Amino acid sequence: MKTEKIILKNETGLHARPASEIAKIASKYQCTINLIVNDKTINAKSILNIMAAGIKSSTEIEIQCDGTDEEAALAELLQAFNNNFGE
Amino acid sequence: MMIKGKGISKGIGFGNVVVIKNQEIKIQETTVENTEDELERFKKALQEITTETAEIVNNSSGTEKEIMTAYLMIMQDPSLITETEDLIKNSKYSAEYATEVGLNSVIQIFENMNDEYMAGRARDIVDIKNRLIAKLLKEERVDLSNLKPNTIIVAKELTTSDTAKLNFKNVSGIITEIGGTNSHTSIMARTHSLPAITKVENATEILKNNDYIAIDGESGEIYINPTEEEKNKLLEIQKTISEEKNELEKYKNMESKTKDGYKVELVSNIGTPKDVELVIENTSEGIGLLRSEFLYMDSESMPTEEEQFNAYKEVAEKMEGKPVIIRTLDVGGDKEIKYLNMEKEANPFLGYRAIRLCLDNVDFFKTQLRALLRASAFGNIAIMFPMISSIEELKKAKEIVEECKKELDEKNIAYKKDIKTGIMIEIPSAAIIADKLAKECDFFSIGTNDLIQYTVAVERGNEKISKLYTKYHPAVIKLVKSAIDGAHKAGIFCGMCGEAASDKLLIPLLIGLGLDEFSMNSNKILQSRKTISKLNKKECEELASQILEMASATEVEEKLKEFIEKNV
Incomplete structure (x- = not known):
């Protein structure tokens, strides 16, 4: 399993557009991908799960990828987070 | 046959009627024996609205495309329907009732969130729920953004969100049962130079889908299956209006x-x-x-x-x-x-x-x-x-x-x-x-x-x-x-x-x-x-x-x- 912690910079939090970005990326990979926020586990392949978590800006998020393509998945997700989802 | 209302936006329109009825659908608690068929019915309905939405995504661009993509992903999200499927399988609820109950629980999560934006997303899910139920009940939902050319819309009253979705290019007239000269519909109709008539009693009953009609948005006259003579009279008026318009060009x-x-x-x-x-x-x-x-x-x-x-x-x-x-x-x-x-x-x-x-x-x-x-x-x-x-x-x-x-x-x-x-x-x-x-x-x-x-x-x-x-x-x-x-x-x-x-x-x-x-x-x-x-x-x-x-x-x-x- 690969994990990495980041702080959400996106100013408006994980609203529909960034949530859909994450779910879109996550769904491309075989491995299980979870976001851990305040001890809650969120399925990163589910836009509803991500949005329902209501993650605000400056929150710490741990990305966990577990499976064959975990490395590539983590790398692409990190890049999306670091680019602020193009916002 | 001719019926009359109050003309609120000048112009002549010829076209086929599309009646819009906005009745609230009330779903009764019902159970079924064959849960597998019911599950199949539900999946088919979901598949159909997903395909429709995917088409809209393909045909849109910019911000609209982003919004519709997120909406489509919500629709395709497995966790949206886990509870609904459970209710069909285990509680033997009918597909309609399971959709109502199952999606309402998801809607609640969003409505209760302490975030105005997320609470607003609840309405996307309400929309998905309504479309699913309409599909299951085989109710034709009029897609206002995708009307056939030369459509004359007939409704009790048009809401702001109805008109926001309207593709005006394909609309050649609007008829409503209620609304005055300064109603939202009439202002919108005049803005788009669309003939419109209001205060037509029982219009949504008298006029049927696909009726061919001609309307005069100034006199308020509506001709159902107009005769040649009536058509010519209206064409004459239309000609004068378009001459005036050309002069203004x-x-x-x-x-x-x-x-x-x-x-x-x-x-x-x-x-x-x-x-x-x-x-x-x-x-x-x-x-x-x-x-x-x-x-x-x-x-x-x-x-x-x-x-x-x-x-x-x-x-x-x-x-x-x-x-x-x-x-x-x-x-x-x-x-x-x-x-x-x-x-x-x-x-x-x-x-x-x-x-x-x-x-x-x-x-x-x-x-x-x-x-x-x-x-x-x-x-x-x-x-x-x-x-x-x-x-x-x-x-x-x-x-x-x-x-x-x-x-x-x-x-x-x-x-x-x-x-x-x-x-x-x-x-x-x-x-x-x-x-x-x-x-x-x-x-x-x-x-x-x-x-x-x-x-x-x-x-x-x-x-x-x-x-x-x-x-x-x-x-x-x-x-x-x-x-x-x-x-x-x-x-x-x-x-x-x-x-x-x-x-x-x-x-x-x-x-x-x-x-x-x-x-x-x-x-x-x-x-x-x-x-x-x-x-x-x-x-x-x-x-x-x-x-x-x-x-x-x-x-x-x-x-x-x-x-x-x-x-x-």
């Missing part, structure tokens, strides 16, 4: 000035970003009034800063540097918004509305102001406050704008540093102290509809006293003059965004009084430009000084008619 892209070269600005009143198309088509010189209410009325919850910013930015960019005056939220009175929980008042027009409400709710006022400021980095946006009655209100509103600017400065967010702020002059007190108010702002726009009603103490909608409501009242004209003079004394410009600005009779008087900017429905721009081009500023000034001596509205109206007949 000449005035496209011309400057708006009088014979003797006095220039004014002819700009548009608009209600949604969609209306910009008509602004450009009619070569309007800008937007004199963007009513921001559409963002609030179309929404189940308070629109976020982001949603507002995107809408304002879209308009500013499309207008390519031409002025765009955006009026801050103007609700209360006759315009109600559910989620603001506004109390019913005995005198709503004299009550808690517009700027009064905003100054008391600084948080949501700031949300709108920040969105406006941020959007001003993308075009020539100006901010306008409605319902100002005193200098204190204006100063307070400006203070809040300054606070928002500071907040943006701290975050290094761009906005137009010299953004103009102005006010509506629609309360007699403001018109009277216009010279004082003018020192505190950058422009005026006279809102005649409210100014008249407050001056003559006649509620616009009350038919018993509607005769007393007149834009030719000498007192109204004095107040207009006071506003214009006050503005000019302080060196700022004065516009007008009420219906009077496009009244052919009043235009010469307004030119004579020195009005700088005329803001109106886009479809009136060319006609008004034509009228102005036939006038002479000196003569208009003489007219104005004569009118100012008059004592009665009838006298004023007659004089204006005489002047127009002689000059235009």
Whole structure:
């Protein structure tokens, strides 16, 4: 399993557009991908799960990828987070 | 056969009827024996709406595409339907009932979130739920964005969100059972030059889907299966209307000035970003009034800063540097918004509305102001406050704008540093102290509809006293003059965004009084430009000084008619 912690910079939090970005990326990979926020586990392949978590800006998020393509998945997700989802 | 209603928007339309019925679907608790078939039925319905939505995604672009993509992903999300599927499998609920209960639990999660944006997403899921149930019940849902060409819409009443979805290109007329001359539908129909008829009793029963009909939006006549003779009569009327329209084509892209070269600005009143198309088509010189209410009325919850910013930015960019005056939220009175929980008042027009409400709710006022400021980095946006009655209100509103600017400065967010702020002059007190108010702002726009009603103490909608409501009242004209003079004394410009600005009779008087900017429905721009081009500023000034001596509205109206007949 690969994990990495980041702080959400996106100013408006994980609203529909960034949530859909994450779910879109996550769904491309075989491995299980979870976001851990305040001890809650969120399925990163589910836009509803991500949005329902209501993650605000400056929150710490741990990305966990577990499976064959975990490395590539983590790398692409990190890049999306670091680019602020193009916002 | 011919039936009749009240014509509210001129024009002739031929086409096939599409009846829109907005009944609430009530789902009963029912159980089934064969849960596998039921599950299959549910999956098929979901598949169908997913395919439909995917098509919309493919055919859209920009922000709309992003929004629809997120919506599609919600639809495809396995966790959306886990509970629904469980309810079918384990509780043997019918697909309809399981959808109702299962999706409601997801909707609740979002509604209960302490975040206005996320709470707003609940409505996406409500929409998905309704579409699923409609599919399961095999109810044809009319897709307003995807109508066949030459459709005539028949409805009890069209809601704002209905018209927001409408693809006007394929609509050749609108018929409703309820609604008046100033209803949302009629304003929208006139904006798009679509024939429209209202007050047609039982229209949704009498007219059936696919009926071929012809309508006259002026006389209010509806012909079902029109005879050759009836068709020819209407075609004749249509020809006259299109000749008039062609004549006006000449005035496209011309400057708006009088014979003797006095220039004014002819700009548009608009209600949604969609209306910009008509602004450009009619070569309007800008937007004199963007009513921001559409963002609030179309929404189940308070629109976020982001949603507002995107809408304002879209308009500013499309207008390519031409002025765009955006009026801050103007609700209360006759315009109600559910989620603001506004109390019913005995005198709503004299009550808690517009700027009064905003100054008391600084948080949501700031949300709108920040969105406006941020959007001003993308075009020539100006901010306008409605319902100002005193200098204190204006100063307070400006203070809040300054606070928002500071907040943006701290975050290094761009906005137009010299953004103009102005006010509506629609309360007699403001018109009277216009010279004082003018020192505190950058422009005026006279809102005649409210100014008249407050001056003559006649509620616009009350038919018993509607005769007393007149834009030719000498007192109204004095107040207009006071506003214009006050503005000019302080060196700022004065516009007008009420219906009077496009009244052919009043235009010469307004030119004579020195009005700088005329803001109106886009479809009136060319006609008004034509009228102005036939006038002479000196003569208009003489007219104005004569009118100012008059004592009665009838006298004023007659004089204006005489002047127009002689000059235009």
